[in-house]
Amino acid sequence: MKNITTILFLCFLHLAAFGADLSSVATQADAIVVGTLQERAESPTLVSFKLTVERVIKGTLLDTTINVSHPWIRRGVVVGDQLNVPLRVVVRGIWFLRRVAGSDWDVLPSRGPDGLLVGLHLPAAEGLSSRFAQPPGSVEESLVLETAAGAEATDSWRGTVQLLKSSKSSAGLKKVLAAYLASPNPNVQIVGVSLSLAQSDQNAIAELIRIWPFASASPLLGEVMRELRDSYRENSPGSIAQLATIVTSPSFSELRSAAVHALVAIHSTETLPTLGGLLESSAPDERMKGVFGLSSFANGCPIQREENVVSMEYLQCGQASRFRTPETVAHFAFRRGPAQQEEELVAFWRNWWIQNKTTFSQR
16 A cells, blocks of 8 residues: 555646646646746736737737736745735746736646746747747647747757647647757757657657667766666557667666666567566566566556556456466565565466466468
C-alpha cells in the first residue's frame, strides 16, 4: 500500500510541476491571447496589470488593451504591500482569460501553481515564423502552434512536451513535430524527438538514434529519457528491434534503463527475447524487470501507459492469453521483493522462457 501511495503522490507532483492539461485549460478560458504587459502591481492577495493584446487565439475582445486581475495567496517576498506600487518588467505570454464583472478579466493558471507570473502564462513568440504560421484552423491547433513557437523562441523547454502532448489537436502536433525535427538547432531537434517519443511515432527511435551524437551530452537528455520510459509504446516489430538494439549496445548506455522500461511496459511477443535476456543480467533490478515483462505477457496484462499507471489498471491482467496458468499467475511479480523470493521468481521464468522460446522463434 505504501508503494501505491508513493506512486500516486509522485504523479501528483509531476502534474503540479508541469501545469494543466492544455486542452482543459483552453476549454475553460473565455479568451486566449498572446499579449504583453509592461508593468504590474502585486499585493499579498492580488496581482493586476494592463495587457496589450497582440494576437487572439480564441474569443472576441473589443479592445487591444485589457485590465487583468488575479486573486492569489502571494508566496515569498512581496515587493510592496499596496496595489499602486508598480513593478516594471516586460512579460510576453500566452494568456488564458476568463471574463469577470464589466470589462475586466481574470487569468487562469496554465503552468502549475500561481507564482510570480510564471504559472499564469505560457512563453510566447514575438511573431510567428513561417514554420508555425499556418492557415487558420481550430483553436486547439492554433494554440499548439503558438505554444511550440513560444517555447522555441524563448528556449523555455521545461514541461513543453508534457503540455503539447496533452493537446487533442493531431494536426497541430504533426506540424510542430515536422518543424522541430527539421530545425537546424540541435536543442529543438531533441525536443522534437521527445515529442515524437511521447506520441509513440513509428519513426521516433530512428530519429533518436540519428540525433544521439549530440543528444547524449545535452541538458535536455532528461526529456528524451522520460518520454522513452513513460510514453513510448509503439509495438511494431521494427520499433521493438530498434529498442532492443538500444538495450544491448554500449553506445546507448544512458538510454538502457528507459528502453528496458519501455520493453517491459509493452511486453509483446517481439519483446520476449530481450526480456528473457534480462533474466541473465548481473543487476537484480534488471532481472526482476525481466520477470515483470515475461509474467505480464504470459498472464495477459495490458500495455503499461501513463494513464493506467495512475489508475493501477495495468496490473489488471484480464486479457486473453493461452500461456496463463495457475503457476504463471502465482509467479506474477511487478516489483522488487526479498532476495530468496526474487531468486525463485527468476528461476521460474528462466525455465518458462527455455520451454517456450522455440514457440516464438518459429512464428
